[in-house]
Amino acid sequence: MSFRFRLWVFLVGAAGFAVLFAVACFGLPAFGSGHHPYGVRAVRASLNHHTANVIASVNFDLRAFDTLGEETILFAAVLGAVVLLRQTQDERRKTPEPAVVHPRVRRFALLTLPLALLVGLYVIAHGQISPGGGFQGGVVTATALHLLYVASDYRALERVRPLTVYEIGEAAGEAAYVVTGFAAVLAGSAFLANVLPFGTLATLSSGGTVPLLNAAIGLEVASGVVVLLARFLDQAVEIEEPGEDEESGDPREIEKPRESQGPGKPRESEEPRGCGRPKESEGPEASGASRDDDNRDDKRE
Amino acid sequence: MDTARLLPLVVAAPLLGAAVLAATGRWLPRLASDLLGCAFAAATAASALLVLFRAGHPGPGAYPVEWVGGWRPVGGSGVGIVLVGDPLGAGLAALVSLLVVAVLLYSWRYFDEPPRHHTGSFPALILVFQAGMCGFAITGDLFNAFVFFELMGVAAYALTGFRVEEPKPLQGALAFGVVNSLGAYATLLGITLLYARTGELGLAQIGRKLDTAGPDGLVLAAFVLVTTGLLVKAAAVPFHFWLPDAHAVAPTPVCMLLSGVMVELGVYGVARVYWTVFAGPGGLAHPAFTRALLVLGVLTALLGAAMCWQQRHLKRLLAFSTVSHTGLFLIGVAVLTPEGVSGTALYVLGHAGVKAALFACTGVLLDRYATVDEHELFGRARGLPVVGALFAVGGLALCGLPPFGSGLGKAVTEEAAGHTAGWLPALYVLVSAVTGGAVLRAGLRIFAGAGRRPRDQEGEPETTGEEVPETGQRLGRIPAPLVAVPAALLTASLAIGAIPAVASAVGRAGALFTDTGGYRRTVLDGRAAATPALPPPHWQTTGVLLGLLSTGLAIALAALAVRHPARTGRPALLAPVRRLQSGHIGDYVAWLAAGTALLTVLTVPGIR
Numbered sequence: 001m002s003f004r005f006r007l008w009v010f011l012v013g014a015a016g017f018a019v020l021f022a023v024a025c026f027g028l029p030a031f032g033s034g035h036h037p038y039g040v041r042a043v044r045a046s047l048n049h050h051t052a053n054v055i056a057s058v059n060f061d062l063r064a065f066d067t068l069g070e071e072t073i074l075f076a077a078v079l080g081a082v083v084l085l086r087q088t089q090d091e092r093r094k095t096p097e098p099a100v101v102h103p104r105v106r107r108f109a110l111l112t113l114p115l116a117l118l119v120g121l122y123v124i125a126h127g128q129i130s131p132g133g134g135f136q137g138g139v140v141t142a143t144a145l146h147l148l149y150v151a152s153d154y155r156a157l158e159r160v161r162p163l164t165v166y167e168i169g170e171a172a173g174e175a176a177y178v179v180t181g182f183a184a185v186l187a188g189s190a191f192l193a194n195v196l197p198f199g200t201l202a203t204l205s206s207g208g209t210v211p212l213l214n215a216a217i218g219l220e221v222a223s224g225v226v227v228l229l230a231r232f233l234d235q236a237v238e239i240e241e242p243g244e245d246e247e248s249g250d251p252r253e254i255e256k257p258r259e260s261q262g263p264g265k266p267r268e269s270e271e272p273r274g275c276g277r278p279k280e281s282e283g284p285e286a287s288g289a290s291r292d293d294d295n296r297d298d299k300r301e
Numbered sequence: 302m303d304t305a306r307l308l309p310l311v312v313a314a315p316l317l318g319a320a321v322l323a324a325t326g327r328w329l330p331r332l333a334s335d336l337l338g339c340a341f342a343a344a345t346a347a348s349a350l351l352v353l354f355r356a357g358h359p360g361p362g363a364y365p366v367e368w369v370g371g372w373r374p375v376g377g378s379g380v381g382i383v384l385v386g387d388p389l390g391a392g393l394a395a396l397v398s399l400l401v402v403a404v405l406l407y408s409w410r411y412f413d414e415p416p417r418h419h420t421g422s423f424p425a426l427i428l429v430f431q432a433g434m435c436g437f438a439i440t441g442d443l444f445n446a447f448v449f450f451e452l453m454g455v456a457a458y459a460l461t462g463f464r465v466e467e468p469k470p471l472q473g474a475l476a477f478g479v480v481n482s483l484g485a486y487a488t489l490l491g492i493t494l495l496y497a498r499t500g501e502l503g504l505a506q507i508g509r510k511l512d513t514a515g516p517d518g519l520v521l522a523a524f525v526l527v528t529t530g531l532l533v534k535a536a537a538v539p540f541h542f543w544l545p546d547a548h549a550v551a552p553t554p555v556c557m558l559l560s561g562v563m564v565e566l567g568v569y570g571v572a573r574v575y576w577t578v579f580a581g582p583g584g585l586a587h588p589a590f591t592r593a594l595l596v597l598g599v600l601t602a603l604l605g606a607a608m609c610w611q612q613r614h615l616k617r618l619l620a621f622s623t624v625s626h627t628g629l630f631l632i633g634v635a636v637l638t639p640e641g642v643s644g645t646a647l648y649v650l651g652h653a654g655v656k657a658a659l660f661a662c663t664g665v666l667l668d669r670y671a672t673v674d675e676h677e678l679f680g681r682a683r684g685l686p687v688v689g690a691l692f693a694v695g696g697l698a699l700c701g702l703p704p705f706g707s708g709l710g711k712a713v714t715e716e717a718a719g720h721t722a723g724w725l726p727a728l729y730v731l732v733s734a735v736t737g738g739a740v741l742r743a744g745l746r747i748f749a750g751a752g753r754r755p756r757d758q759e760g761e762p763e764t765t766g767e768e769v770p771e772t773g774q775r776l777g778r779i780p781a782p783l784v785a786v787p788a789a790l791l792t793a794s795l796a797i798g799a800i801p802a803v804a805s806a807v808g809r810a811g812a813l814f815t816d817t818g819g820y821r822r823t824v825l826d827g828r829a830a831a832t833p834a835l836p837p838p839h840w841q842t843t844g845v846l847l848g849l850l851s852t853g854l855a856i857a858l859a860a861l862a863v864r865h866p867a868r869t870g871r872p873a874l875l876a877p878v879r880r881l882q883s884g885h886i887g888d889y890v891a892w893l894a895a896g897t898a899l900l901t902v903l904t905v906p907g908i909r
Contacts, residue, residue, distance in 0.1 A: 083426070
């Protein structure tokens with residue numbers, strides 16, 4: 001399709017969509033009205049289970065099954081990234097070089113690291129009482145660890161980041177959620193039922209299974225994000241594409257590759273491509289760029 | 302234990318398996334991780350079958366309904382998520398699980414070398430994929446359905462791009478991911494509209510609340526948006542472009558799942574959401590739904606068949622055949638009768654086995670000859686008579702040859718469709734004949750070397766020389782699972798059509814599925830739905846004759862094509878249609894937007 005034709009097809013579609021959505025918006029309940037059927041029911045149910053943070057209650061008690069699915073989406077995405085960003089047979093690994101870091105940056109990062117770590121763990125642990133929980137706290141915790149990369153260099157990060165441990169941690173978080181669900185069944189209740197004592201409202205031990213599920217998610221998210229970032233950092237810092245390095249030996253390997261595949265899309269999509277402009281290709285070039293070694297230096301002084 | 306308690310297990314068991322494999326996969330030998338994957342998939346299949354048995358039990362009695370976490374609604378309004386084991390949903394979960402077991406057995410000897418340090422990652426991703434599809438089939442909650450819709454998407458994108466050594470799988474996976482994610486956003490937007498209106502997320506609850514008032518623009522928009530995402534998954538025209546690009550490059554075992562069940566789940570989603578949410582007086586009027594789906598279904602069937610005939614890349618050929626059959630499924634759903642639904646369900650059951658078997662045979666060719674190009678393979682597979690026979694049988698079953706399940710499904714669906722428009726049975730015959738004929742043509746050339754060697758036409762891009770066997774090196778001897786699995790799948794497809802008990806169970810499932818009030822009462826009030834008394838779908842003389850007719854036509858087409866390759870190749874008339882499949886993601890997104898507008902125009906009369 002030519003650019004012009006594509007644009008017209010899209011504009012016609014978008015105009016139809018705009019009209020449809022505008023009409024729909026007029027059918028929405030008035031802004032600021034007091035009619036919140038689900039909200040009212042959810043608050044009541046959450047307080048009955050002594051969970052002060054209603055959002056956490058919705059996520060980990062009322063609709064805990066949704067959260068299982070959402071957690072698994074992250075789990076699958078990380079697993080997928082691990083598989084897709086794996087070191088292929090024609091790629092080589094090189095040792096990252098030590099980097100010089102400005103002392104002020106180093107001091108700042110080393111100072112913030114324990115603080116951020118503590119905040120992350122706090123947010124996970126207090127999910128049932130105050131805003132936050134496993135998802136948010138998990139991300140903060142994982143980010144905290146990466147302050148070490150800012151403070152020092154990739155080798156320092158790799159030392160505190162045995163990937164195997166985090167990969168197992170991620171799977172353990174996923175499994176813990178499922179097992180908590182099964183435990184309720186073994187206790188004679190429904191899957192993922194809140195079978196533990198609810199405790200005193202607004203204390204750390206309140207909410208029954210909510211803190212447990214929060215912890216499972218926290219473990220999964222923190223480990224998952226570490227693994228995910230590790231995969232991308234590996235591609236950027238450690239893994240070399242064939243041909244990137246003159247010494248890489250076998251000339252056949254240099255030939256194989258990604259750039260030679262040309263613009264765009266499946267050549268095999270045996271349709272003649274009227275619009276094959278190299279600029280528009282999404283595939284190989286994009287991934288090639290992300291493997292660029294240089295972007296690391298930009299971060300350094 | 303109550304059977305309903307097993308419902309969450311259908312989702313949780315494969316997830317636990319995936320977690321175990323992801324954690325321990327690095328230390329397990331290949332055999333152990335494959336066995337573990339199979340064991341978890343088989344356990345899931347067993348629980349799905351148990352639920353199905355309970356749900357499919359004839360006689361009065363509600364089907365299993367389970368409120369996760371025990372959040373049973375009080376006075377008709379609740380806060381929880383419900384799982385519903387009605388025979389159709391539970392049956393689909395069982396189909397998914399059984400096919401996953403078959404796929405894991407097939408991939409036993411398939412991949413050369415699993416990713417280093419991540420031996421368990423392939424079966425783990427397959428198990429996550431299974432959990433997503435099973436969850437989508439049995440959930441009775443719209444938002445939960447969206448979560449599982451996304452879950453199966455994420456797993457499928459990663460699986461499609463699994464062979465990262467080549468650029469094409471990544472590009473196919475990218476197109477798949479972008480288009481399906483946009484569809485999912487549309488669905489989510491539709492769900493928020495319904496939630497804003499009703500304050501509910503359960504299918505039955507939303508339906509009940511909507512029926513307290515008349516339909517308006519918001520209901521229409523919600524229907525269009527929710528359906529758009531599902532139609533993207535179902536690869537209906539003009540949302541279908543991602544499918545051939547993804548199916549042509551995905552590893553063969555993944556293709557078996559994508560074509561066999563995932564795409565069909567999109568059709569299931571459209572039918573499920575319509576019958577539970579929009580079929581009442583507050584939803585979308587029946588004629589508008591019928592018109593919209595009929596138009597899209599007919600377009601999809603015709604375009605898929607036309608493109609299928611012109612392919613020489615076997616996986617693309619099978620992918621377009623899936624597109625065209627999805628069109629036929631959509632028509633079966635569009636007619637809005639219990640017969641249409643049960644016919645389509647039978648068709649999907651039969652088609653899943655046949656299509657997966659055909660992909661499995663193609664995988665053998667890829668691993669043996671390092672190509673799946675029809676012209677390049679000409680006569681080369683003469684030494685594989687068993688695979689050739691399986692491929693031919695698959696082609697014949699795809700045409701709707703009695704007594705295959707695909708044949709019975711086609712016969713029942715086309716009869717149901719014939720009541721809506723007299724010419725629809727002709728479309729079923731034509732489309733089955735063309736897609737089946739294309740498969741038979743390829744089979745004749747590849748396995749028998751029949752006819753003249755086809756010459757490459759001027760300007761026709763090569764589809765050869767870029768395939769790499771997925772087993773690492775070319776296979777010398779064909780390992781047993783690579784032949785046993787397609788044979789078993791075809792036998793299962795035959796059994797579905799030949800055993801009357803299956804047909805009568807599916808007939809009952811279709812009747813329960815289309816009973817909107819019964820579904821809502823069973824889910825929300827815990828009252829048993831009365832089993833509707835309908836004659837079970839069975840072989841009728843017309844159906845048998847039409848099945849034989851389409852098979853005969855397909856054989857004639859295939860024979861003509863191998864005799865005169867030049868005249869039957871790629872008609873110039875269809876060049877613009879071919880060019881639409883450009884591989885450019887921007888094109889696909891533009892068509893997605895246009896499709897949403899088309900769906901709106903077709904359904905507008907439904908809210909008056």
